[in-house]
Amino acid sequence: MSTRLKLLGAAAAASLLSLAVLALVVAPEDARQGDAQRLMYVHVPAAWLAYLAFFVTAVASALWLWKRTRSTTWDLLAGSSAEIGVVFTALALVLGSLWGRPTWGTWWEWDARVTTTAVLFFLYLGYLALRRTGATAEARGTRCAVAALIAFLDVPVVHFSVTWWETLHQDATVLNRELDVKMEGFWMPFTLVWSVVAFTLLYAFLVTLRLRLAELEEGREASDLERAIAERVRAGDPVPVGGS
Amino acid sequence: MVVTLRSAVCLLGRFPALAGADLEIDRGEVVLLAGPNGAGKTTLLRLCAGLLPLHSGRAVVLGHDLARDRRAPRRSLSLMGHETFCYDDLTVAENLRFSARAAGKDRAAADRALELVGLVGLAGVVHGRLSQGQRRRLALAVALARDPELLLLDEPHAGLDADGRAVVDEMVRMAASEGRTVVLASHELDLARALATREVEVVGGIVRPVAPAGLARPVEVAP
Amino acid sequence: MRLAHDALLVAGKDLRIELRSRVALQQILPFGAIVLVLFAFALDPDRGVLPRVAPGLFWTAVLLAALLSVNRAFALEEANAARDGLRLTGLDGAAVFLGKAAAVAVQLVVLEVVLGVGIVVLYDVSIRGVGLIVCAAVAATAGLAATGTVYGVLASGLRARETLVPLLVLPAVAPVMIGGTRAFEAALDGAPADGWPWVQLLTAFAVLAVVAGTLAFGPLLEEDA
Numbered sequence: 010m011s012t013r014l015k016l017l018g019a020a021a022a023a024s025l026l027s028l029a030v031l032a033l034v035v036a037p038e039d040a041r042q043g044d045a046q047r048l049m050y051v052h053v054p055a056a057w058l059a060y061l062a063f064f065v066t067a068v069a070s071a072l073w074l075w076k077r078t079r080s081t082t083w084d085l086l087a088g089s090s091a092e093i094g095v096v097f098t099a100l101a102l103v104l105g106s107l108w109g110r111p112t113w114g115t116w117w118e119w120d121a122r123v124t125t126t127a128v129l130f131f132l133y134l135g136y137l138a139l140r141r142t143g144a145t146a147e148a149r150g151t152r153c154a155v156a157a158l159i160a161f162l163d164v165p166v167v168h169f170s171v172t173w174w175e176t177l178h179q180d181a182t183v184l185n186r187e188l189d190v191k192m193e194g195f196w197m198p199f200t201l202v203w204s205v206v207a208f209t210l211l212y213a214f215l216v217t218l219r220l221r222l223a224e225l226e227e228g229r230e231a232s233d234l235e236r237a238i239a240e241r242v243r244a245g246d247p248v249p250v251g252g253s
Numbered sequence: 254m255v256v257t258l259r260s261a262v263c264l265l266g267r268f269p270a271l272a273g274a275d276l277e278i279d280r281g282e283v284v285l286l287a288g289p290n291g292a293g294k295t296t297l298l299r300l301c302a303g304l305l306p307l308h309s310g311r312a313v314v315l316g317h318d319l320a321r322d323r324r325a326p327r328r329s330l331s332l333m334g335h336e337t338f339c340y341d342d343l344t345v346a347e348n349l350r351f352s353a354r355a356a357g358k359d360r361a362a363a364d365r366a367l368e369l370v371g372l373v374g375l376a377g378v379v380h381g382r383l384s385q386g387q388r389r390r391l392a393l394a395v396a397l398a399r400d401p402e403l404l405l406l407d408e409p410h411a412g413l414d415a416d417g418r419a420v421v422d423e424m425v426r427m428a429a430s431e432g433r434t435v436v437l438a439s440h441e442l443d444l445a446r447a448l449a450t451r452e453v454e455v456v457g458g459i460v461r462p463v464a465p466a467g468l469a470r471p472v473e474v475a476p
Numbered sequence: 477m478r479l480a481h482d483a484l485l486v487a488g489k490d491l492r493i494e495l496r497s498r499v500a501l502q503q504i505l506p507f508g509a510i511v512l513v514l515f516a517f518a519l520d521p522d523r524g525v526l527p528r529v530a531p532g533l534f535w536t537a538v539l540l541a542a543l544l545s546v547n548r549a550f551a552l553e554e555a556n557a558a559r560d561g562l563r564l565t566g567l568d569g570a571a572v573f574l575g576k577a578a579a580v581a582v583q584l585v586v587l588e589v590v591l592g593v594g595i596v597v598l599y600d601v602s603i604r605g606v607g608l609i610v611c612a613a614v615a616a617t618a619g620l621a622a623t624g625t626v627y628g629v630l631a632s633g634l635r636a637r638e639t640l641v642p643l644l645v646l647p648a649v650a651p652v653m654i655g656g657t658r659a660f661e662a663a664l665d666g667a668p669a670d671g672w673p674w675v676q677l678l679t680a681f682a683v684l685a686v687v688a689g690t691l692a693f694g695p696l697l698e699e700d701a
Binding site: 302304305306323324327328331332334335336337338339340341342343347351352354355356379380395 | 485489492497552556561564565694
C-alpha cells in the first residue's frame with residue numbers, strides 16, 4: 010500500500026472513530042425520536058455516498074466513452090465505485106428501515122427519497138451483473154459505460170416521478186413523514202456534517218484500494234497478452250518455401 | 254491501394270489471431286489467402302470488413318483508416334462469411350432485397366444477384382428451409398447484391414457441389430473483369446489458384462508472400 | 477431522408493418477420509392476457525378492487541410483455557450471424573435503432589389494444605377520457621420500446637442476455653410505470669385534467685430514451701461478444 014493510501018486509511022479510521030464518540034456520546038438525544046435518531050449519523054452519510062459513488066461511476070463511464078480520454082483506469086474506477094456504492098446503498102436502505110420502524114411505525118415509506126434509493130439499488134445491481142459479462146476493460150467497457158450513464162440520467166427522472174406521485178397522496182402526515190430531524194444546538198448538526206466527512210474519507214479509501222486491486226488484476230492480464238502476442242510473432246519464423 | 258495492413262494485430266479475446274500482419278492489395282487484384290486452419294485468414298477478412306477492432310498497427314481499407322472509423326468502408330464492400338446473414342423467416346428474395354436496399358441499391362440489383370447465382374427458382378422459399386449448398390449460394394448473392402468495390406470471400410467454395418463451385422468461379426471472374434477487388438480465403442487451392450492474380454500465405458497470425466511455383470528460394474519475413 | 481428510409485426498411489424487416497413467424501401474436505399476446513387473468517386470481521375478483529387497480533395491472537402486463545418483445549427483437553438477430561450482417565450493411569446505427577424500436581412499439585400497441593379490451597371485460601372498467609388514454613399510451617409505449625431496444629442491443633451477443641435485459645430494463649422504466657398508471661387512473665376516474673401532466677412526463681421520458689438510443693445504438697452494436 011502506498012503512503013498516500015495509508016494516510017487516507019488512517020484519516021478515515023480516525024474520523025470514523027471520533028464520529029462514533031460524537032454520535033453515541035456527545036450529541037444530545039432527540040426529543041421526539043430518542044436514541045433511534047442516532048442512526049441518522051450513519052444513514053444520512055450512507056445515502057449521500059450511494060449517490061456520490063454512482064456519480065463517480067457515471068463520470069468515469071463518460072471518460073471511458075469519450076475516445077480521447079479512454080483508458081482502462083476509468084472502466085476500473087467505474088466498477089470499483091459501483092461495488093462500494095451498492096454496499097452503501099443497501100446500508101442506507103436497511104438503516105432507513107430500522108430508523109423508520111420506531112419513528113413512523115412502518116418498515117417502509119414510499120416517499121421520493123426512499124423509493125428513488127431503492128430504484129438506484131436495482132440499477133446498481135444490473136450494472137454489476139453487466140460487468141461480470143466481460144473479462145477485460147476492452148470487452149465490457151462500452152456496454153457498462155452506456156448502462157451507467159443511462160441509469161445516472163434516469164435517477165432524477167425517477168425521483169421526479171415519485172415526488173409527483175407522492176404529492177397526490179392526501180393522507181401525508183406532516184409529522185415524521187420524512188426522517189428530517191430538527192437540528193438543535195451545535196453538536197447535532199456538527200456530528201452530522203462530521204459523519205458525512207468521515208464516510209466520504211472512508212469511501213475515498215475503499216475506492217482507491219479497490220481500484221489498485223483491479224489495476225493489479227488487469228495489469229497482469231495486459232502483460233500476459235503482450236507475451237502471447239510476442240510468442241505468436243516469434244512462432245511464425247521464416248521457413249524455406251518448398252515444405253508447405 | 255484498396256487494402257493496406259501494417260503490423261496489424263487483432264485479438265479474439267486474449268488470443269492474438271493476427272499478430273502483426275502486413276498486406277497490400279491493389280485495385281482489381283484477386284488475392285488468395287492460403288494457410289492452415291486457425292492461421293488468421295477469417296480474422297484478416299473480418300478485420301478488413303471492419304467487424305473486428307484493431308489492437309495495434311495500421312489498417313486502411315478503401316481509403317478509410319479502420320482505427321478511426323471501422324464502419325466507414327462497409328457500404329462499399331461485401332463479406333461472404335460462413336453464415337448467410339439472413340433471417341430464417343424471410344424468403345430468399347426478401348432477404349436479398351433487404352440487403353440490397355440497405356446498401357442503397359434497388360430491388361433490381363437483388364433480383365440480378367439472384368439470377369447470377371442461379372437461385373431464381375427458390376426466390377419464394379423461406380430461408381429456414383434452404384439446404385447448405387443453397388445457403389452458400391445465397392451468401393454469395395447477398396454479397397453481390399450490394400454491388401461492392403471490394404469483395405471479401407471466406408471459403409467460397411466450401412459446401413458447394415460442382416455447379417455451385419462453377420458459379421463462384423464465374424462470379425469472381427466477372428467481379429475482377431468489372432474492376433472490383435477480390436480477396437478470398439480458401440483451402441481449395443487448385444480452384445482458387447486458377448482465379449487468383451496473387452497468393453499470400455497466412456500462418457500463425459502473420460502474412461507471408463508465396464514464391465511463385467518453380468522458384469525455390471527461402472522467403473524473408475519481417476513480422 | 478436517408479435516416480427515415482433506412483429506419484422504415486429495418487422496421488419493415490422486423491414486422492415482416494413477425495407477420496411470417498407470428499411470435500408476438502401467438503405467444504406474447506396470450507402471455508399478456510394470461511397475466512391479466514392471473515392478477516385477477518391474485519386479487520380476488522369478488523371484492524371490487526379490480527377496477528381500482530386496473531391501470532396498474534394493465535401497465536404491469538404490458539411491461540412484462542415488452543420484455544418478451546425486446547427479447548424476440550434481438551433473438552432473431554442471432555441466427556445465421558444476422559447481427560454481423562446488420563453491421564455489414566453499413567446502415568447508420570440511429571436508423572437501425574429507430575427501426576427496431578418502432579417495430580417493438582407497433583407490436584406493443586396491438587397488445588395494448590387487446591389488453592385494454594381485456595381489462596374492460598375482465599375487470600369491469602368503464603373508460604372515459606379516451607383522448608388521454610391514447611396519448612398516454614402512445615408516449616408510454618414510445619418510452620418502453622426505446623428503452624427496451626437500447627438495453628436489448630446493449631446485452632445482445634452476451635450469453636446472459638435473456639436474464640440481464642429484464643434486470644436492466646425494469647428499474648429504468650419506473651417513470652413509465654408511474655406515469656402510465658396515473659394517467660390511466662385519471663382517465664378512468666373521469667378527471668382527465670389530472671392526467672395530462674403525466675402525459676408530459678411520459679413524453680419527456682420517451683424523448684430522452686429515443687435520444688439515448690439514437691446515440692448509443694451504433695456503438696453498442698459494434699461491441700463484439
